[in-house]
Amino acid sequence: MSDTATTTGRAPSVYVPSAEALATVLAPGARPPRPGALSASLTFGWRALLKIKHVPEQLFDVTAFPIIMVLMFTYLFGGALAGSPRDYLQFFLPGIMVTSVVMITMYTGVGLNNDIEKGVFDRIRTLPVWRPAALVGMIFGDVLRYILAAVVILGVGLALGFRPGGGLLGVLAGIGLLVVFSFAFSWVWTFFGLVLRSEKSVMGVSMMVLFPLTFLSNVFVNPSTMPGWLQAFVKVNPITHLVASVRAAMGGSSDAANTLWLLLWSVGFVVVFGTLTMYRYNRR
């Protein structure tokens, strides 16, 4: 073919499919053995990293959003609740870290819904790999975002005067507990990402769940001043267990009862919503 596309100046030649070239790529080599569950999940995790590399704007919600949350609430409530923002921060920082990261978990559902909308999931679902790998890999990628958000918040906190009594180890333990819970909690959103029709409805539902869950807890204030019926809810709210555990760890102590509850909740989320998610994933 002689016509060279000159309109863009970018496409120097026209593709002409050649039977010989195609025959070489069609030659059936022995099919490799299928990858294991972990390897497939990690490959999907790699995909999440590549997406971050190509669309770094998506990190806005794990960087700018948490910074705004910390600054806003520290200066809004600090003086009134604890005498000064700096004093409030000692109590508040673990809580706002939990709130921000747990809020970010909803993007797991949004991302999944987006994949389905665009058709990528059709190809993924026809691959002969361990079924949950695509979702586990996706959440692996999100875990990285959770860690990033937690570190950003910690940095802002330290700059504003937060001094964790537990030192580096305590802080790492706190972030570890937060990441474990967030990984488990993400399965709630994979389920909604599969069930709901649009990105908007996923956002809507997650906001409806996340706002009461994070605010009706011990994140902002000590629950002892709340009315009894509200205390009853706050007491069983998994976020309360999480915040108490993270607070204790960062403060240099430990809160065995709350940590046990937190781990039970985490297992529960994975078992219940992981199962529901895979059921929907296979039957869509």
Place this chain on the structure above:
Amino acid sequence: MIMSNRNTGLAVEADGLVRSFGATRALDGLDLQVPAGTVYGLLGPNGAGKTTAVRVLATLLRPDGGRARVFGHDVVTAADAVRARVSLTGQYASLDEDLTGMENLVLLGRLLGLGKPAARARAESLLAAFGLTEAAGRQVKKYSGGMRRRIDIAASILNTPDLLFLDEPTTGLDPRSRNQVWEIVRAVVAHGTTVLLTTQYLDEADQLAGRIAVIDHGKVIAEGTPGELKSSVGSGTVHVRLRDAGQRPEAEKVLQVALGVPVQLEADPVALTARVGEEGSDLEAGEQAARALGELARAGIVVDDFSLGQPSLDEVFLALTDHPAVAADERDDQLEAAR
């Protein structure tokens, strides 16, 4: 070309497949037998159930009733065995648009079990064979329509599947890109992979497919070779445009006598259409058309323009179902909403 013996017998057998979306029966007792090693066309208008059929056969959707086997494996109870042997290129982007072409192929290679260097080498040779080497490092969302189709198909043959599903592979492509896809399909089938393609265009099915099933309202309403199907509706249509609208009644009479079929008067006052090459006629469609044009000239009727075309899908549909194909468009919207 190597015709490997892995593809003998039937690639697909479907018996009475049923699948509903709400009140709409997308598949309503679909039966299908696709011989291995061939290109098989599913022809039908939007909403006829083609995509649903492909999605059921590719294990993406479970049928509500009936059963289907791919190379003998049941699509529901042995879905994994089916997945190991098929690939699907859907109607919509089936790659991650945010990633580059290279990254997409390496990703899929890894998921199919290739090691990192092997996946990279495989991706490179596929990109080269599909003329995408230069675009390897570009995000897929920046590809043109034709390039996108090509990388979609390249991704689908990464593991050299035994059965390749192509859902409307050329819809929305310009003629050159369409021809490229056709050449690729021919190379793939020549290599022994069975191809099941859906299309709205009779000429595409005609160009590529050894056999065609015409689908309407979730059922197969006709099945056969392209020749068999076309001869059931006449193998072509002749369109004539006159210089003078006043001569049309006379032209209609002349054509009717010359062709022996009813002549349609079109909305355009100078245009007429008639079928040629009906079964039973001893002349080829082209000869019949030429003879008819000669008769028009002899009668002193001035023809400005004429063309001889294949029967359109609409005409095949009219002949097979007594309803035009476009009526199904509304159903398609419903199906989309139900997805």
